[in-house]
Amino acid sequence: MELEVRPVRPEDAPELVDLLNEIIARGGTTALEERFTPEALAEAYLTGSDVICCFVAVDSVSGRLEGFQTLGRYPGLPEDVGDIGTFARIGGAQRGVGSALFAATRAEACRRGLAAINATIRADNTGGLAFYGRMGFADHSVEPAVPLKDGTLVDRICKRFPLDRKAQTT
Ligand SMILES: CC(C)(COP(=O)(O)OP(=O)(O)OC[C@H]1O[C@@H](n2cnc3c(N)ncnc32)[C@H](O)[C@@H]1OP(=O)(O)O)[C@@H](O)C(=O)NCCC(=O)NCCS
Numbered sequence: 816m817e818l819e820v821r822p823v824r825p826e827d828a829p830e831l832v833d834l835l836n837e838i839i840a841r842g843g844t845t846a847l848e849e850r851f852t853p854e855a856l857a858e859a860y861l862t863g864s865d866v867i868c869c870f871v872a873v874d875s876v877s878g879r880l881e882g883f884q885t886l887g888r889y890p891g892l893p894e895d896v897g898d899i900g901t902f903a904r905i906g907g908a909q910r911g912v913g914s915a916l917f918a919a920t921r922a923e924a925c926r927r928g929l930a931a932i933n934a935t936i937r938a939d940n941t942g943g944l945a946f947y948g949r950m951g952f953a954d955h956s957v958e959p960a961v962p963l964k965d966g967t968l969v970d971r972i973c974k975r976f977p978l979d980r981k982a983q984t985t
Contacts, residue, residue, distance in 0.1 A: 817876070818909055820919045823861045823869040823883060828853035830880045831861065831871070837905050844940045845902070846971065848964045860885040860900060867897050867927065870919040872912045881909045884916035886924060886932065895930040896975075901946065917950050924978055931977045938970035952976045 823831075832853045839847050851859070860883075861869050869885040882903035889898035899920065903912040924932055934952055936943045952974035960968035 817874075818881065818912065818915050819873045819875045820870050820915050821873065823871050825857065825862055827871055827880060827883075828857045828861055831883050831902075832856045834880060834882070834904050835902055838902055841905060844937070844943055845900075846935070846937050846961075860887065863887075865889075867929075868920060868923045870916050870923075872903075872909070872915050874909060880904070881907045882912035882916060884913070884920050886920050889933070892933055893930070895928070896933050897924055897929050897931075898933050898935070900934075901943075913946050914950065921976070921978070929978055931975050934974045934976070936972050936974065938972050944972060944974075947974050947976075950976065 832851050835847070835856060836850045838845055839850060842848075857863065860866060865888045867886045867888065869883060871883045872881045873879070874881050882901070884899065884901045886897040886899050888894075892898055901913050901916060903909075921932070932952075933955070934947045935958070936947060938944075938957075953976075955973045955975040958971040958973065961971050962968055
C-alpha cells in the first residue's frame, strides 16, 4: 500500500472528525479530551484562520484518510513558531503515516519562513514523545502539572524543531 500526502480539503472534515474522535475516546495520548464536530475541527485544525497548513495522508489504493497533521498559530508562541499536532488512524494498516506527513509539513513551514515548529505533548504520551523525538524535535521546556478533565495532573513537554531559514533561499 502506498500513502499519498496532500493538503487538506474542506470535504475531508467528516472523515477526519471520526478519526480524531476515536483517538480522543481511547484516551491516554492526545491532550484533547472533548469530541469535535466537523465544523469545530475545520476551524481549529484544518482550514481555520489560525491554521498555517494541514496535510492528510491518503491510502492511495482505498482512498481512506489514514491521518492528518496540522500546523497553526498558538497563543503564547512567537509569530514565527508554528504549533504542530499529528493524528494517525487507530488500527490503520499503514505504517509511517506521521513521518510522511511531517516531510510535507516541514517543507511547507520552511517555505513560509517559519523559524521553528513546536510540539506540546503529554508527558505520559510515550508514543507521541518518541515520534517527535524521532522526527528530530529536541526538548525545549515543561509545563508542569496541567490538569486533565478528571483532575489528574500531567506535565506537558514542549519540543522544538528548528528550521533552517538560510536553506529556504538557496
Ligand atoms: C504519534 C503518532 C502520530 C505517530 O504516528 P505513526 O504514523 O504511528 O508514526 P510513524 O509510523 O511515522 O513513526 C515514525 C517513527 O516514530 C517512532 N514512533 C512512532 N510511534 C511510536 C510509538 N508508539 N512508540 C515508539 N516509537 C514510536 C518510531 O521511531 C517510528 O519509526 P520506526 O517505525 O521506523 O521505528 C500516532 O501514534 C498517533 O496518532 N498517536 C495518537 C495522537 C497523538 O498522540 N499525537 C501526538 C501528539 S499531537
